[in-house]
Amino acid sequence: MSHSEDIITTESAGTLDGLFRARIQRSPDKMAYRQFNKSSALWEDFSWQEVGEKVARWQKALSKTQLQAGDRVALLLRNGVDWVVAEQAAMGMGLVIVPLYCDDRPDNIAFILNDSATQMLVANDAMWRRVQSACVDVESLKNVIIVPVDSEAKGIEENEQVHIAENWLTDEAGELQSHEREPKELATIVYTSGTTGRPKGVMLSHHNILSITNSILLSFTIYTDDLFLSFLPLSHTFERTVGHFMPMMAGAAVAYSRSIALLADDMQQLKPTVLVAVPRIFERIHGRMQQQLSKKSFIARGLFNLTVTLGWSRFNKQQGRGSWFMPLIYVPLLAILSPLVIKTFCQRLGGRMRLTVSGGAALPLPVARVMIGLGLNITQGYGLTETSPVICSNPIDDNDPSSVGVTLKGIETRIGENDELQVKTPGMMLGYWNNHAATSEIISADGWVHTGDQARIENNHIYITGRLKDILILSNGEKVPPTDMESTMIMDPLFEQVLVIGEGQSFLSALVVLNTDEWIKLANHFVVNPYHNEGLNDSRVHSHILAIMKKSLHEFPSYAKIRRVSLSLEQWTVENDLMTPTLKIKRNKVIELNADNIMNIYS
Numbered sequence: 001m002s003h004s005e006d007i008i009t010t011e012s013a014g015t016l017d018g019l020f021r022a023r024i025q026r027s028p029d030k031m032a033y034r035q036f037n038k039s040s041a042l043w044e045d046f047s048w049q050e051v052g053e054k055v056a057r058w059q060k061a062l063s064k065t066q067l068q069a070g071d072r073v074a075l076l077l078r079n080g081v082d083w084v085v086a087e088q089a090a091m092g093m094g095l096v097i098v099p100l101y102c103d104d105r106p107d108n109i110a111f112i113l114n115d116s117a118t119q120m121l122v123a124n125d126a127m128w129r130r131v132q133s134a135c136v137d138v139e140s141l142k143n144v145i146i147v148p149v150d151s152e153a154k155g156i157e158e159n160e161q162v163h164i165a166e167n168w169l170t171d172e173a174g175e176l177q178s179h180e181r182e183p184k185e186l187a188t189i190v191y192t193s194g195t196t197g198r199p200k201g202v203m204l205s206h207h208n209i210l211s212i213t214n215s216i217l218l219s220f221t222i223y224t225d226d227l228f229l230s231f232l233p234l235s236h237t238f239e240r241t242v243g244h245f246m247p248m249m250a251g252a253a254v255a256y257s258r259s260i261a262l263l264a265d266d267m268q269q270l271k272p273t274v275l276v277a278v279p280r281i282f283e284r285i286h287g288r289m290q291q292q293l294s295k296k297s298f299i300a301r302g303l304f305n306l307t308v309t310l311g312w313s314r315f316n317k318q319q320g321r322g323s324w325f326m327p328l329i330y331v332p333l334l335a336i337l338s339p340l341v342i343k344t345f346c347q348r349l350g351g352r353m354r355l356t357v358s359g360g361a362a363l364p365l366p367v368a369r370v371m372i373g374l375g376l377n378i379t380q381g382y383g384l385t386e387t388s389p390v391i392c393s394n395p396i397d398d399n400d401p402s403s404v405g406v407t408l409k410g411i412e413t414r415i416g417e418n419d420e421l422q423v424k425t426p427g428m429m430l431g432y433w434n435n436h437a438a439t440s441e442i443i444s445a446d447g448w449v450h451t452g453d454q455a456r457i458e459n460n461h462i463y464i465t466g467r468l469k470d471i472l473i474l475s476n477g478e479k480v481p482p483t484d485m486e487s488t489m490i491m492d493p494l495f496e497q498v499l500v501i502g503e504g505q506s507f508l509s510a511l512v513v514l515n516t517d518e519w520i521k522l523a524n525h526f527v528v529n530p531y532h533n534e535g536l537n538d539s540r541v542h543s544h545i546l547a548i549m550k551k552s553l554h555e556f557p558s559y560a561k562i563r564r565v566s567l568s569l570e571q572w573t574v575e576n577d578l579m580t581p582t583l584k585i586k587r588n589k590v591i592e593l594n595a596d597n598i599m600n601i602y603s
Contacts, residue, residue, distance in 0.1 A: 003223040003224075003225060004223060004224050004225075005221065005222070005223060005224065005250070005251075006026060006027070006224050006250065006251035007217055007249060007250055007251075008022045008023060008026070008248075008249050008251075009214065010183075010207070010210045010211055010213075010214045013210055013249070014183050014206070015091070015181065015183055015187070015206040015210075016091055016187055016206045016209060016210065016245065017088055017091040017092040017178065017179075018178070018206075019210065019245065019248055019249060020052075020055075020088045020091075020092075020248065021052075021092075021176060021178065023048055023248050023249075023251065024048045024049060024051075024052040024176070026251065027048050027224075027251055028047065028048055028049040028052075029047050029048075029049060030047060030048060030224070030251070030253070031045045031046070031047060031253045032046055032047060032048040032050075032051050032253060032254070033045070033046045033051065033080075033081050033084065033253065033254050033255070033256065034046070034227075034253065034254070034255040034256070034270070035080050035081055035255070035256040036256075036258050038149075043255075043269070043270070046081055051081060051084060051085060051088075052176055053173065054081070054085045055085050055088045055089045055092065055176060056089075056173065056174040056175055056176045056177070057169055057170065057172075057173065057174055058085055058086065058089035058169065059089045059092060059093055059174055059176070059177045060169075060170045060172050060173075060174035061168055061169045061170055062089060062090065062093055062095075063093070063177070064170075065120070065142075065143060066119075066142070067093070067095060067119060067120060068094075069093065069094030069095065069179055069181070070094065070095070070096060070186070071095055071096065071119050071120075072095070072096045072097075072098050072116045072117060072118040072119060072120075072189065073086070073090040073095045073096070073097060073098065073118065073119070073120045073121075073122065074097075074098040074099075074100055074112070074113060074116070074118045074120070074121045074122070075087060075097060075098070075099050075100060075121075075122050075123075075234075075235075076100045076102060076109070076121060076122065076123035076124070076127045076128070076131070077102070077122060077123065077124055077127070077147060078102055078124065078149075078233075079230050079231065079233060079234050079239075079256045079257075080256045081256075082124075082147045083234050084244075086122045086145075086147075090120075091187065092176065092177050092178055092179060093177055093179050094179030094181055095120075096186055096187065096188060096189060097187065097188040097189075098112065098113075098116050098118055098188070098189050098190075098191070098201075099188065099190060099234060099235035099240070100112060100191075100235055101233055101235045101236075101574075101581030101582075102127055102233065102235075103233075103574050103575075103581055104574065104581045105574065105575070105577060106130060106131040106133070106134035106135075107134050108199065109131050109134065109135070110131070110134040110135050110137070110138055111198060111199070112191045112199065112201070113135060113138045113140070113141055114137075114138050114139075114140070115191075115198075115201060115433065115434070116189050116191075116201055116433060117140040118138070118140055118141060119140055119141065119142045119143065120141075120142065120143040120144070120145065121135070121141060121143070121144045121145070122144075122145045122147060122165075123144065123145075123146060123147070124146070124147050124148065124149045125146050125147075125148050125149055125155075125156050126149055128144060128146055128156065128162075129155070129156075141161070142161065143161060143163065144161055144162045144163070145163055145164075145165050145168055146162065146163065146164045146165060147165045148164065148165070148166075183205065183206045183207040183210065184205045184206070184207045185205060185206065186203055186204075186205055186430060187204055187205055187206040187208075187209065188203075188204050188209075189201040189202065189203055189204075189433050190202045190204060190235070190237050190385050192385050192386075200432045200433070200435055200438055201432055201433030201434070201435070202237075202385045202386050202429050202432060202433075203429055203430040203431055203432065203433055204237075204388055204427075204429055204430070205430055207426065208388040208426065208427045208428070208429065208430075209240075209241055209245060209388050209427070210245070210249075211388075211410065211426035211427060212241055212387075212388040212389070212390050212408070212425070212426070212427040213241055213242075213245045213246050213249050214249065215390070215408040215409050215410050215411065215426075216241075216242065216246055216390055216393070216408065217246065217249060217250060218408070218409045219393060219395055219406075219408060219409070220355070220379075220393075220395075220396070222246065222247065222250035222252050222274070223250070223252065224250070224251040224252060225252075225273075226247070226250070226252035226253070226273045226274050226354075227252065227253050227254075227255055227270065227271070227272045227273050227274070227352075228243055228247050228252060228253070228254045228255065228272060228273075228274045228275070228276065229254075229255050229257055229266065229267065229270060229272035229274070229275050230243050230244070230254050230255065230256050230257060230276070231256075231257035231259075231260060231263055231266075231277075232276060232277065232278065232360075233581075235581070236360070236582060237385045237388065237389045238276070238278075238359050238360050238383070238389050238390075239276060241388060241389060241390065242276045242357060242359070242390065243276040247274075252274070255270045255272060263281075264348065267348070267349050267350040267353075268348070268350060269350075270350060271350035271351060271352045272350055272352065272353065273352050273353060273354050273355070274353075274354070274355045274356070274357070275349075275353060275355075275356045275357070276356075276357045276359075277356060277357070277358055278358065278359065278360040278361060278583070279358055279360070279361050279362065279363040279364065279367070279487075280361070280583060282356075282358060282363065282367050282368075282371055282378070283364065283367055283490065283491070285371075286366075286367045286370055286371070286491070287491075287493050289304075289370070290493060291493055303337065303340065303341065304341055306337065307337045307338075307340075307341040307342060307373065307374065308369065308370050308373030308374060309373065310337065310373075311342065311372065311373035311374060311375060312369050312372060312373040315372050315373070315399075319397075319398065319399055319400070338375075341374065342374055342375045345374040345375070345376075346374075346375055346376075349376070353376065353377075354377060355377050355379070355396075356371075356376060356377065356378045356379070357378075357379055357380075357381060357393070358378060358379070358380045358381070359380065359381045359382065359383065359389075359390070359393075360582065361487075361584070362404075362464065362483065362484070362487055363378075363380045363401065364487045364488060364490075364491060365401060365402050366488075366491055367491070368380070368401035368402075369401070372401065377396065378401070379393060379394040379395070379396065379399055379405070380393070380394055380401060380403070380404055380405060381393030381394070381404060381405055382404030382405065382462065382464065383427075384449070384451060385429075386428070386429045386442060386449060387423060387425050387427045387428060387429070387449060388425075388427030388428075388429070389427070390408060390427070391407065391408065391411060391413065391423050391425065391427075391451075391462075392404055392405040392406055392407045392408060392411075392413070392462050393405040393406070393408065394406065394461075398460075398461075400459075400461050402463065403461035403462060403463045404461075404462050404463070404464055405461065405462065406460050406461060406462075407460070407462065410425070410426055411423060411424065411425040411426070411427075412424040412425070413457065413462065414448070415455060415456065415457060416448075416450070418454065418468060419454040419455065419456065419465065419466075420450060420451065420452065420453070420454060420455075420468060421451045421453050421454070421455035421462065421464070422444075422448045422449065422450055422451065423448065423449045423451060424447055424448055424449070425449065428443065428447070428449055429443075431443070452467060452468050452469060453466070453467055453468070454466040454467065454468060454471075454481070465481065466481030466483065466484075467481065467483060470482060470483060470587065472500070472501070472502050472503050472508070473503065473504065474502055474503075474504070474505060474506065474507070474508070474559070475504055475505055475506045476506065478559045480500070480502065480508065480559055480560065482499075482500035482501075484556075485500050485553060485556060485560050485562075486498045486499065486500055488552050488553060488556070489510070489549055489552045489553070489562075491552065492548055492552060493515060493518050494514060494515055494518040494519065494522065494545070494548065495512055495513070495514065495515065496513045496514060496515045496516075496571060497512070497513040497571060497572055497585065498510055498511070498512050498513075499511040499512075499585060499587065499590055499591075500562070501591060501598060501601075505602055507561070507563040507564075508559075508560070508561060508562050508563060509562060509563060509564040509565060509566070509598075509601045509602070510549070510562045510564075510565050510566075511565075511566050511568070511590060511591075511594050511597070511598075512545070512565050512566065512567050512568070513568050513569065513570065513571050513572065514536075514567055514568070514569055516569055519569065522541065522544070523535050523541075526538060526540050526541055526544075528541065536567040536568065536569070537567070541567070542564075542565055542567075545565055545567070546562060546563070546564075546565065549562045549565075550562075564601045566594060566597040566598070566600075566601060572585055572586075572590055577589060578590050578593065
């Protein structure tokens with residue numbers, strides 16, 4: 001099958017809504033989106049022309065409101081065609097989009113609506129019911145448009161402020177509108193889910209996002225017959241740039257997953273070619289494979305491990321890092337093993353996956369090794385919301401999974417004081433909304449963005465070595481970056497979440513949330529009550545867990561040794577305010593919550 005490309009340039013698009021209109025003109029009848037219709041229980045396709053008509057209908061209704069260009073419209077919707085339609089309708093009229101995380105806490109959402117002085121909220125019925133009481137005091141909010149998840153919004157009362165979309169929309173078709181403005185004007189305010197303090201509103205222009213999307217397409221080839229599978233929330237700038245605007249710019253289609261729980265089944269049904277994901281997805285796949293392997297025979301485990309080893313060797317040889325004699329060993333063996341192991345793995349992903357992009361956090365090398373060894377073409381990138389977001393990514397033909405890649409074209413990087421990675425990029429935000437002090441902290445007077453991440457640059461590749469704010473300093477002056485230790489230990493299926501602690505202390509410890517199923521097995525082994533704190537505090541259990549950690553960290557420097565642990569079964573979540581909506585642990589809050597446990601550890 002022949003592949004073709006159809007890239008819309010940044011210049012010809014002008015703005016993000018200009019990109020959408022240009023795509024309709026070029027590919028009116030081509031499939032743009034696919035999503036599951038609950039009523040018919042079938043997957044439904046939408047062409048670019050059909051989506052454009054929906055946008056025009058929304059714009060007709062928007063034109064009858066008091067909204068003016070520059071006013072803010074917030075979106076509280078799950079990924080889907082409704083999200084795209086609301087975004088593009090508002091952008092085409094010069095309005096500014098404020099994307100919200102559906103799983104965020106109601107008080108956080110109310111804060112964002114207040115801070116951005118949002119005038120219109122587009123939400124589905126379930127989301128609105130959840131946040132309604134928290135939004136009572138948001139004075140700026142004039143209109144709430146409810147997009148029902150099912151055919152009717154049960155229990156939603158319409159009034160002067162709240163409208164059900166189908167009643168609010170006009171029956172008139174309308175024409176697609178375009179509000180004339182400059183590409184460098186504000187397009188969206190994305191609130192970062194900071195691990196400390198209130199979220200800050202990152203102001204991104206049309207040019208910011210378009211320039212980065214274009215730069216990514218200079219490094220990666222996306223075809224018009226590619227199918228992206230979208231499941232990361234569109235409120236995440238990584239998904240919005242790479243999984244939303246990039247396929248739009250390249251003329252590829254996007255299918256919306258029904259949910260994370262159904263992701264594996266969706267891959268089987270939809271057979272995507274491109275997947276944009278965070279490391280946690282690959283970690284879960286890796287974890288499930290390890291659990292399944294543990295139940296298989298010695299021969300089956302050996303076959304799997306040999307397949308991964310040979311596949312990894314072949315990958316390194318292709319990247320110019322392998323030794324010359326390896327092909328003589330692995331070519332005939334792979335021919336035998338591939339149908340048995342690799343084909344089975346690839347079929348689980350739908351059988352057509354040609355590119356997976358990992359970002360948002362560090363991808364653990366052991367996970368990358370297994371995925372690549374099994375034939376998955378996985379590339380890791382790096383960036384910040386403040387840089388729209390991608391700064392660098394690993395090219396397919398120069399892929400070092402232990403790095404975050406090569407700087408994208410048009411971007412400059414340098415290593416500054418304290419080994420901090422600094423960047424100059426056309427994706428650099430306009431600043432933080434109503435927060436000049438915070439803006440001046442991250443952007444220097446000469447236009448360099450301070451990432452806050454420590455790094456080194458070798459062979460054009462960037463390697464993240466730590467986070468300035470997360471560095472632990474022990475009482476002997478030893479500086480410990482805990483993130484790599486945590487991501488390595490979390491590979492063990494017994495551990496659900498791990499946080500390394502020890503600031504100002506003489507040794508390192510860890511706060512650990514155990515996987516309930518694995519813990520019950522371990523508790524039965526040691527004959528302790530799995531549902532009682534005495535079991536979690538048993539000295540034999542602690543010794544066993546410390547031994548697991550020691551084995552996991554054997555390749556780390558001598559300082560990376562966990563001497564004590566505090567165990568729990570209660571997960572750190574968005575709901576209990578111990579994680580951000582992007583699933584980053586709020587380190588300070590977890591430490592604060594465990595103050596007594598930490599005191600016991602170091603007493």
